[in-house]
Amino acid sequence: MSTENMNLTLKVWRQTDNKAQGNLVDYKVSDVSPDMSFLEMFDVLNEDLITKGDDPIVFDHDCREGICGACSMYINGRPHGPKELVTTCQLHMRSFKDGDTIVVEPWRAKAFPVIKDLAVDRTAFDRIIAAGGFISVNTGNAQDANAIPIPKSQSDAAFEAAACIACGACVATCKNASAMLFTSAKISQLALLPQGQPERYRRAQSMVAQMDAEGFGNCTNTGACEAECPKGISLENIARMNRDFYHAKFVSEEEV
Amino acid sequence: MASFGNAFSSSIGKKLIMGITGLFLILFLIVHVFINSLIFFNDGGQTFNQGAEFMAHNWIIRAGEIVLFVGLLAHIYQGLRLVFENRAARPVKYAAYNGSANSKWYSRSMGLLGTLLLIFLIVHLSDFWVVSRFTGIPTEDALGKEDLFAVMVDKFQNLGIVILYVLAMVSLAYHLLHGFASAFQTLGWNHKKYSPIIRAFGFWYSIIISVLFALMPVAIYTGIIK
Ligand code: HEM
Numbered sequence: 001m002s003t004e005n006m007n008l009t010l011k012v013w014r015q016t017d018n019k020a021q022g023n024l025v026d027y028k029v030s031d032v033s034p035d036m037s038f039l040e041m042f043d044v045l046n047e048d049l050i051t052k053g054d055d056p057i058v059f060d061h062d063c064r065e066g067i068c069g070a071c072s073m074y075i076n077g078r079p080h081g082p083k084e085l086v087t088t089c090q091l092h093m094r095s096f097k098d099g100d101t102i103v104v105e106p107w108r109a110k111a112f113p114v115i116k117d118l119a120v121d122r123t124a125f126d127r128i129i130a131a132g133g134f135i136s137v138n139t140g141n142a143q144d145a146n147a148i149p150i151p152k153s154q155s156d157a158a159f160e161a162a163a164c165i166a167c168g169a170c171v172a173t174c175k176n177a178s179a180m181l182f183t184s185a186k187i188s189q190l191a192l193l194p195q196g197q198p199e200r201y202r203r204a205q206s207m208v209a210q211m212d213a214e215g216f217g218n219c220t221n222t223g224a225c226e227a228e229c230p231k232g233i234s235l236e237n238i239a240r241m242n243r244d245f246y247h248a249k250f251v252s253e254e255e256v
Numbered sequence: 257m258a259s260f261g262n263a264f265s266s267s268i269g270k271k272l273i274m275g276i277t278g279l280f281l282i283l284f285l286i287v288h289v290f291i292n293s294l295i296f297f298n299d300g301g302q303t304f305n306q307g308a309e310f311m312a313h314n315w316i317i318r319a320g321e322i323v324l325f326v327g328l329l330a331h332i333y334q335g336l337r338l339v340f341e342n343r344a345a346r347p348v349k350y351a352a353y354n355g356s357a358n359s360k361w362y363s364r365s366m367g368l369l370g371t372l373l374l375i376f377l378i379v380h381l382s383d384f385w386v387v388s389r390f391t392g393i394p395t396e397d398a399l400g401k402e403d404l405f406a407v408m409v410d411k412f413q414n415l416g417i418v419i420l421y422v423l424a425m426v427s428l429a430y431h432l433l434h435g436f437a438s439a440f441q442t443l444g445w446n447h448k449k450y451s452p453i454i455r456a457f458g459f460w461y462s463i464i465i466s467v468l469f470a471l472m473p474v475a476i477y478t479g480i481i482k
């Protein structure tokens with residue numbers, strides 16, 4: 001924990017495009033304020049690179065307040081860095097010490113090919129959602145708050161599942177590059193609410209099929225995803241998805 | 257016509273097979289450790305030989321043995337498939353990967369621990385199962401029962417074999433420390449009230465079963481049981 005400005009060594013993955021061979025490149029950044037965010041430090045480094053006529057480092061970012069899920073850096077062997085329940089954009093440099101060497105890599109998964117440097121293609125997630133992560137009927141205007149009574153515990157669990165920002169840290173950290181936590185959160189947020197019931201089992205089946213087709217690995221319940229998820233999505237969602245999947249396959253008479 | 261479709265080729269279906277066969281192996285180990293623990297009566301193996309004879313001639317047990325073998329083969333096949341598919345799901349490895357920050361090493365090493373168990377199983381089955389089922393147990397005990405205990409005593413005079421058995425039981429303990437609770441999660445049994453009980457039970461199951469098994473070769477080698 002530093003309160004003084006720091007000098008750091010970064011080892012950043014550089015790769016010109018999806019086909020190219022990438023490698024880690026060393027950068028010195030000096031006079032880094034502990035109050036900077038991790039991305040602001042990258043902004044400073046990129047300004048520097050541009051001034052020198054070098055190619056700036058490409059990385060994904062958008063909201064910079066932990067809600068969009070765009071930022072995606074694998075920092076010193078952990079997605080979104082060393083702190084729990086924060087995204088890379090909300091990680092501050094006070095989490096590091098003067099003289100530290102920080103390794104920054106893109107998410108690594110067959111289903112998340114590198115676009116350039118630290119930016120990866122996460123459209124596999126979009127296709128999983130497109131396979132069934134929605135409700136087909138128009139739900140109309142917002143209902144009166146108490147028109148459909150939902151038990152508090154149920155709505156809390158749905159809300160917690162809905163907190164997933166689709167950042168992909170779960171895939172990035174999983175030794176199997178499995179997308180079970182993400183997919184289960186997106187299935188659960190609907191499976192827990194009345195509006196999600198009519199398509200519940202069909203949805204579980206289609207989204208799991210798409211997840212497999214994208215080339216994510218198989219879950220072995222290591223729990224790494226839950227530990228690293230910036231939104232604290234729970235493994236209970238994976239168990240719920242498994243139950244819904246078994247229901248679709250072995251209980252339901254319908255076949256999708 | 258509706259069918260089960262691709263239920264078992266999907267990632268969750270594959271895990272379901274792992275979980276069910278794993279739990280079946282866990283049930284089998286309870287019976288196995290119970291019968292083998294009869295050697296601790298230290299009566300020259302008489303009680304144990306009686307138990308072994310019962311197991312060898314009871315048709316329910318013999319039928320169960322077939323299910324067990326099919327299950328074991330399915331578990332091994334599916335397990336190795338998971339290992340290779342999961343490796344392929346991350347073609348480019350991380351330069352820095354801090355796995356211990358978020359998960360237990362043995363949960364990340366199920367394939368390795370399982371492979372160690374597989375090597376052990378090949379030695380173990382040819383040492384005992386092949387002898388008792390096919391090539392025949394050479395001697396009889398005082399009661400005229402086939403003396404499986406004598407086969408055991410004979411094998412466990414070899415320090416190398418004893419060490420192999422103990423190491424295999426360490427692998428088993430770690431395989432089950434993760435596998436026991438993992439199987440329930442795979443089956444979808446994650447529950448605020450039951451999961452802590454399952455985890456505690458799985459912990460003690462793994463330790464007790466592995467320690468009891470490991471004590472057998474050690475006790476015979478050191479001559480405590482004879
Ligand atoms: C006495 C022998 C064994 C027992 C009792 C046992 C038990 C289990 C259990 C309960 C699981 C968890 C299943 C789940 O999460 O749904 C498991 C997983 C696994 N086992 Fe075994 N197993 C045994 C032998 C083997 C062998 C011989 C292999 C050899 C390759 C193996 C490889 C695996 C693998 C790769 C996994 C997947 C990891 C995971 O799903 O977490 N196991 N085992």
Ligand code: SF4
Pocket residue numbers: 163164165166167168169170171181182185228229230231232233
């Ligand atoms: S489950 Fe968590 S780690 Fe995975 S995509 Fe959603 S927010 Fe990110």
Ligand code: FES
Pocket residue numbers: 060061062063064065066067068069070071087088089090
């Ligand atoms: S930039 Fe939006 S969550 Fe980090």
